[in-house]
Amino acid sequence: xxxxxxxxxxxxxxxxxxxxxxxxxxxxxxxxxxxxxxxxxxxxxxxxxxxxxxxxxxxxxxxxxxxxxxxxxxxxxxxxxxxxxxxxxxxxxxxxxxxxxxxxxxxxxxxxxxxxxxxxxxxxxxxxxxxxxxxxxxxxxxxxxxxxxxxxxxxxxxxxxxxxxxxxxxxxxxxxxxxxxxxxxxxxxxxxxxxxxxxxxxxxxxxxxxxxxxxxxxxxxxxxxxxxxxxxxxxxxxxxxxxxxxxxxxxxxxxxxxxxxxxxxxxxxxxxxxxxxxxxxxxxxxxxxxxxxxxxxxxxxxxxxxxxxxx
Amino acid sequence: xxxxxxxxxxxxxxxxxxxxxxxxxxxxxxxxxxxxxxxxxxxxxxxxxxxxxxxxxxxxxxxxxxxxxxxxxxxxxxxxxxxxxxxxxxxxxxxxxxxxxxxxxxxxxxxxxxxxxxxxxxxxxxxxxxxxxxxxxxxxxxxxxxxxxxxxxxxxxxxxxxxxxxxxxxxxxxxxxxxxxxxxxxxxxxxxxxxxxxxxxxxxxxxxxxxxxxxxxxxxxxxxxxxxxxxxxxxxxxxxxxxxxxxxxxxxxxxxxxxxxxxxxxxxxxxxxxxxxxxxxxxxxxxxxxxxxxxxxxxxxxxxxxxxxxxxxxxxxxxxxxxxxxxxxxxxxxxxxxxxxxxxxxxxxxxxxxxxxxxxxxxxxxxxxxxxxxxxxxxxxxxxxxxxxxxxxxxxxxxxxxxxxxxxxxxxxxxxxxxxxxxxxxxxxxxxxxxxxxxxxxxxxxxxxxxxxxxxxxxxxxxxxxxxxxxxxxxxxxxxxxxxxxxxxxxxxxxxxxxxxxxxxxxxxxxxxxxxxxxxxxxxxxxxxxxxxxxxxxxxxxxxxxxxxxxxxxxxxxxxxxxxxxxxxxxxxxxxxxxxxxxxxxxxxxxxxxxxxxxxxxxxxxxxxxxxxxxxxxxxxxxxxxxxxxx
Numbered sequence: 012x013x014x015x016x017x018x019x020x021x022x023x024x025x026x027x028x029x030x031x032x033x034x035x036x037x038x039x040x041x042x043x044x045x046x047x048x049x050x051x052x053x054x055x056x057x058x059x060x061x062x063x064x065x066x067x068x069x070x071x072x073x074x075x076x077x078x079x080x081x082x083x084x085x086x087x088x089x090x091x092x093x094x095x096x097x098x099x100x101x102x103x104x105x106x107x108x109x110x111x112x113x114x115x116x117x118x119x120x121x122x123x124x125x126x127x128x129x130x131x132x133x134x135x136x137x138x139x140x141x142x143x144x145x146x147x148x149x150x151x152x153x154x155x156x157x158x159x160x161x162x163x164x165x166x167x168x169x170x171x172x173x174x175x176x177x178x179x180x181x182x183x184x185x186x187x188x189x190x191x192x193x194x195x196x197x198x199x200x201x202x203x204x205x206x207x208x209x210x211x212x213x214x215x216x217x218x219x220x221x222x223x224x225x226x227x228x229x230x231x232x233x234x235x236x237x238x239x240x241x242x243x244x245x246x247x248x249x250x251x252x253x254x255x256x257x258x259x260x261x262x263x264x265x266x267x268x269x270x271x272x273x274x275x276x277x278x279x280x281x282x283x284x285x286x287x288x289x290x291x292x293x294x295x296x297x298x299x300x301x302x303x304x305x306x307x308x309x310x311x312x313x314x315x316x317x318x319x320x321x322x
Numbered sequence: 323x324x325x326x327x328x329x330x331x332x333x334x335x336x337x338x339x340x341x342x343x344x345x346x347x348x349x350x351x352x353x354x355x356x357x358x359x360x361x362x363x364x365x366x367x368x369x370x371x372x373x374x375x376x377x378x379x380x381x382x383x384x385x386x387x388x389x390x391x392x393x394x395x396x397x398x399x400x401x402x403x404x405x406x407x408x409x410x411x412x413x414x415x416x417x418x419x420x421x422x423x424x425x426x427x428x429x430x431x432x433x434x435x436x437x438x439x440x441x442x443x444x445x446x447x448x449x450x451x452x453x454x455x456x457x458x459x460x461x462x463x464x465x466x467x468x469x470x471x472x473x474x475x476x477x478x479x480x481x482x483x484x485x486x487x488x489x490x491x492x493x494x495x496x497x498x499x500x501x502x503x504x505x506x507x508x509x510x511x512x513x514x515x516x517x518x519x520x521x522x523x524x525x526x527x528x529x530x531x532x533x534x535x536x537x538x539x540x541x542x543x544x545x546x547x548x549x550x551x552x553x554x555x556x557x558x559x560x561x562x563x564x565x566x567x568x569x570x571x572x573x574x575x576x577x578x579x580x581x582x583x584x585x586x587x588x589x590x591x592x593x594x595x596x597x598x599x600x601x602x603x604x605x606x607x608x609x610x611x612x613x614x615x616x617x618x619x620x621x622x623x624x625x626x627x628x629x630x631x632x633x634x635x636x637x638x639x640x641x642x643x644x645x646x647x648x649x650x651x652x653x654x655x656x657x658x659x660x661x662x663x664x665x666x667x668x669x670x671x672x673x674x675x676x677x678x679x680x681x682x683x684x685x686x687x688x689x690x691x692x693x694x695x696x697x698x699x700x701x702x703x704x705x706x707x708x709x710x711x712x713x714x715x716x717x718x719x720x721x722x723x724x725x726x727x728x729x730x731x732x733x734x735x736x737x738x739x740x741x742x743x744x745x746x747x748x749x750x751x752x753x754x755x756x757x758x759x760x761x762x763x764x765x766x767x768x769x770x771x772x773x774x775x776x777x778x779x780x781x782x783x784x785x786x787x788x789x790x791x792x793x794x795x796x797x798x799x800x801x802x803x804x805x806x807x808x809x810x811x812x813x814x815x816x817x818x819x820x821x822x823x824x825x826x827x828x829x830x831x832x833x834x835x836x837x838x839x840x841x842x843x844x845x846x847x848x849x850x851x852x853x854x855x856x857x858x859x860x861x862x863x864x865x866x867x868x869x870x871x872x873x874x875x876x877x878x879x880x881x882x883x884x885x886x887x888x889x890x891x892x893x894x895x896x897x898x899x900x901x902x903x904x905x906x907x908x909x910x911x912x913x914x915x916x917x918x919x920x921x922x923x924x925x926x927x928x929x930x931x932x933x934x935x936x937x938x939x940x941x942x943x944x945x946x947x948x949x950x951x952x953x
Contacts, residue, residue, distance in 0.1 A: 024849070064857050071860040073696045075763065081850040088846035089839070102842065105824075105835035106716075109728050113716050114839070116751060120715070123755055124706075127763030128695060131868040132885040135759060142755055143893050146748045153744040161735055166832040220869055225857025232853070295892040313737055 019099045020092055027091060031235025032056040034276060038283050045287035056231065063228030070223055072129045079125010080222065080229035086117030087236045094240060095172050095247045098254045098267030103169035103247075108156060111168065111244070118233060119145065125226075126218035137217020140294045141201075141208035147301035148198035148205075154309035155191045158316040159248055168244075172252035181249040187312035189249040194305045196278060198297070199241045202286035207294045242275035250274050329373035331398045331449040332381050334410070338367055338442030346435040353430075357421050360434040364414040364441060371406045371445075374398050376807075380451060395451030395511055400808040401584060402448040404659065405576045408666050409448070412569045413441040415783035416670065420561035422777050423677050429473050433561060436473070440466040440565070447573055453500045453510040460496070460537070460573075464489045467570055471558045481553035488550045492540030499533030502526070512585060520590035527594060528603065531581055535607070538581075542574025543637045544644055545614040549906050552621075555633035556686070560677035563629060567636040568670030572662050575643045578607065579655070583812040588650060598734055600649055608648025608731075612742045615641025619749035620901060624894045626887070627686050628676045628761065631753055632669070635712065638746055639665045645743065646727045649734060652809055656817040657726030659805045664720045664794070667787045668708035674784050675705040678776045679761060688757065689884040693766025697773040700781055702762050704788040709754040711791045714747060716839050719794030722802075722825070726817075729832045756889050764885065797822045798836050 036053040043050025071077055093106045093114060106114070119141065126134040160166050162185060163174045175181050182189040198205040208217050219230055246253050253271035256263035292300065341363030349356030380397025398406070417437060424433055443466060446459030464486070471482035504510055506526065507518045519527065536547075543551035555567055582591060582604070591601040600608070615638045622634035643665065646658025676686075678701055683691050695702045711720030724747065731740045775781060794801060799822030806816035820826070823837035888894070926937075 064853075067858050069858055069860045070863055072863060075695045075702075077854070077860075081847075081854050084853065085843065085846040085850040088849060089842045092842050092846075102835075102838060105833055105838040107832040107834065109725055109832070110716060110721075110834050110839065113714055113721055113724075116713070117715055117717075120710075120713070120751065120755065124758065124763065127759045129868060130693065130763075130765045133869075135764060135885045135889075138755070138759065139889055140892075142752050143890065146745070146752055146893070149748045150741060150745055153741050157732070157737060157740055160732055161737075164831070166729065166732055215869065225854065228857065229850075229853055293892070295896055298893055298896060317735075317737065 023096055027239045028232050028235050031239045034238055034279055041283050042287050060228050060231050064225050066224035069225050075128035076125050079122050080226045082121020083118045083233040084229050086121055087233050090114040091240045094243050095252045096243050097271040098258055100169040107166040108168050122218055129221035131221050133214040133220045134218050136214045137208045143294055144198055147298040148195040151191050151305035151309040152195040154313055155188045158188045158313040162316045168247055172247050175251040176254055180251040191305045191309045196245055197282050200282045202282045203289040204292045205297055242278040245278050246274045329370050330379055332396045334367045334370045335442050335446045338438050342435045342438035349431040356434055360417050364417050368410045368414050371410050392454055392510055394455050396449050397451040400811040404808055405448045406445055409444045409569045412670055416565045419674050419780050419783045421779050423681055424561040428475055433473055436466050436470045451512050470562045471554055474557055474559045478557035481557040485550040485554040488540055492537040495533045496537030499530040502530040516585045519586050524594040534581055538574040538577035542571055542640045545610050548637050551637050552630050552633045556629035564670040564673040567673055568666045571640055578647050587813055604648040604650040608645045611641040611644025612739045615746040616742045619746040620897055622753040623890050626689050628688050629686055632672050636669055649730045651730050652815040652817045653726050654730035655814050656805050657723050657730055661723035663801055664723045667791050668711040671704055671708040671784050671787045675701055682773050688760040689887040691761045692764045695762040698775045700775045704784040707788040707791055713750050713754050717795050719791045722798035725834050796840050
């Protein structure tokens with residue numbers, strides 16, 4: 012690792028949470044506009060996080076309860092560093108897509124652990140729903156990933172980005188896979204109709220129900236990083252990692268970074284728009300949905316890749 | 323005398339067989355002698371086997387009074403050594419754990435005797451160098467494990483009988499295959515067979531190795547034969563299940579590796595027909611393993627019995643091993659063998675943990691436990707690490723093997739196997755979290771107020787294995803360099819282990835830099851803990867001091883609620899119509915049909931002498947007619 016890489020990583024570790032909180036603020040604003048409300052200011056999330064971290068007293072049930080938010084942040088930070096971001100490959104040549112997929116789970120399992128330790132039934136229901144939802148979208152998502160991996164004949168995300176630089180963006184070559192990946196992204200973001208784990212009106216924000224103070228502040232950060240990370244995964248897979256300008260010059264680097272921010276937000280924006288007008292599925296319906304249409308589409312996409320690569 | 327000269331495979335086997343006998347008689351008089359002796363014998367076996375590392379020594383013995391000219395070969399090679407060290411190490415640790423757990427249980431003395439006998443016969447299986455001794459040791463192993471299951475008492479009888487019947491069927495299939503080989507080649511020795519088998523026709527190999535493989539698939543509980551495993555694993559004594567699932571089930575994969583690659587050889591397997599660069603035989607094994615893995619996972623998700631959940635999980639994980647063996651590339655076999663090691667480590671800890679929980683709470687139902695994480699922190703921690711390894715979280719060893727298996731399957735472009743394996747793996751998150759949630763998290767029932775961690779004798783083996791699991795996450799190269807030497811021994815291109823810390827596939831196909839992942843995790847942990855400490859101080863509250871939307875918490879005397887009781891109801895409801903058609907039904911139908919036919923045959927035996935005379939006369943008449951026809 013050279014100095015540049017270390018600087019990039021340090022920069023991204025500071026920048027991504029800020030960007031994510033900004034996105035979350037925009038989400039509240041946009042949703043409010045869809046609902047014909049004024050909505051909170053865009054910086055509301057920053058105020059909230061600062062308020063939560065400055066609480067003088069924090070409620071805790073046990074040490075396992077404390078581990079939850081810590082692991083959520085740790086897992087999502089560790090995963091983030093293996094995904095190409097802002098036109099930089101980050102550490103994506105040190106761990107491929109399979110490493111990323113399993114690193115992504117750490118934060119979820121960690122939070123589930125903490126939420127379960129609280130002994131609140133709502134938290135248990137929320138955790139169950141989030142695990143079931145994960146199993147639901149994982150099948151079409153894996154089929155999609157497989158089509159991308161077979162098309163570019165590599166499992167390394169950095170390599171996939173590099174190959175898109177040569178042959179054009181993946182969304183043009185594999186439109187159907189991109190569509191399925193975006194459907195899965197809705198579930199990964201946890202936006203309606205797939206917000207069953209949180210479902211404020213049913214299970215009182217599910218896993219988060221017992222958390223307050225600095226614990227909740229950390230969960231805010233977790234969500235902020237996760238939004239950017241999941242968006243960036245899609246951008247790396249199908250939108251060429253947002254590398255459009257020549258990355259060897261300083262202006263090109265800055266322009267790429269700006270383009271990346273726009274593209275990641277665009278992915279989030281699509282999810283917000285759907286979220287703004289949809290109702291919530293029951294968890295069983297969500298499962299049946301994912302294992303039906305997205306899976307069929309993903310299989311067609313995979314068959315297409317098999318035919319293309321056989322030629 | 324040089325102590326190294328004792329490091330011979332036949333000594334290790336004899337030591338355990340004789341040890342079983344001595345332990346039995348000594349145990350009649352003193353229980354302390356029984357514990358000390360069984361630990362000493364199994365520990366000594368581990369030392370002997372460790373000293374055999376990287377050696378190829380053996381023994382040939384030709385019994386003079388045999389009617390046929392058959393010799394017995396006992397030998398060690400890299401493949402046998404790898405399995406022998408895992409099995410003997412597990413046996414030692416499990417015996418140590420059993421001392422408090424099995425204390426005062428039914429037929430305690432027999433437990434130690436049979437455990438030592440079982441370990442000896444398992445070592446016999448991996449060390450034997452010819453078909454005859456392989457089969458004999460295999461049968462001693464089946465028999466002693468059957469007896470060990472029955473030790474649990476009357477409830478286990480049916481499960482044990484199921485296990486025995488299906489094992490026997492598998493053993494008969496295996497015997498037929500072996501006899502076919504002996505009749506064709508006139509030898510039982512593995513090295514001679516390895517030279518001659520590739521010259522045989524493809525049909526002969528398919529049938530003979532296929533029949534032998536049935537025996538191995540039975541032991542590894544693969545798809546059509548797995549019905550014995552869930553009841554046998556869950557009903558067996560708590561001291562035996564860790565060895566049963568962690569150790570004994572690995573002999574199926576061992577046998578497949580030995581016969582498919584050690585004897586038939588990769589080149590003649592692939593010459594029998596290939597599917598996308600993988601031999602047809604191997605593809606069948608791989609597909610069977612993956613389907614087993616996916617189906618067993620679905621069953622595991624809906625279990626409430628802790629041992630049954632782990633049993634289904636065990637079946638599913640061995641499915642992964644079969645998948646790697648079937649693929650047969652250097653990555654696939656390395657992944658399979660590495661998963662053998664990982665599964666031995668984590669599943670043994672999990673079954674030990676289950677034993678501890680049953681010992682503490684007095685029930686196998688997870689919905690009657692809860693909130694034990696703070697009461698039994700060390701049990702929780704070791705089981706958590708093992709569950710991470712089971713779920714292939716990159717901070718544990720279990721990830722390395724799953725990674726290799728996935729890379730192998732993706733490299734071969736298996737579009738059916740990869741998604742199935744992934745779904746099974748996500749399912750593993752679901753059932754392992756169910757275990758965590760309902761046992762360690764949630765509400766602590768009042769009757770478990772004074773539950774506490776078990777004695778050091780139980781915790782030490784669990785901690786040892788959990789720390790090895792974490793160690794392998796940092797240096798996956800250490801076990802893989804041993805595995806690479808085995809691969810070159812069985813004629814598969816060895817996996818390249820450039821560094822102890824990182825794994826790479828091809829030029830730029832895939833990468834898993836274990837050291838980098840661990841460094842990143844450490845960095846992230848510093849940030850995470852830093853943030854946490856940066857926040858204000860904490861106030862601990864009671865477990866019932868929770869937000870319940872204004873409802874007041876009440877404890878109902880007659881109502882036992884557990885919110886992880888039927889945890890995954892929403893998806894169970896979706897899968898129920900499919901899972902209701904269980905494989906057991908086919909076996910049951912077969913059994914009923916068999917009984918019906920037998921009942922019909924029984925009616926012939928009327929007990930009337932006149933009827934018998936009619937039968938005899940009728941039979942003779944038929945003979946005369948047939949004879950007249952021919953001549």
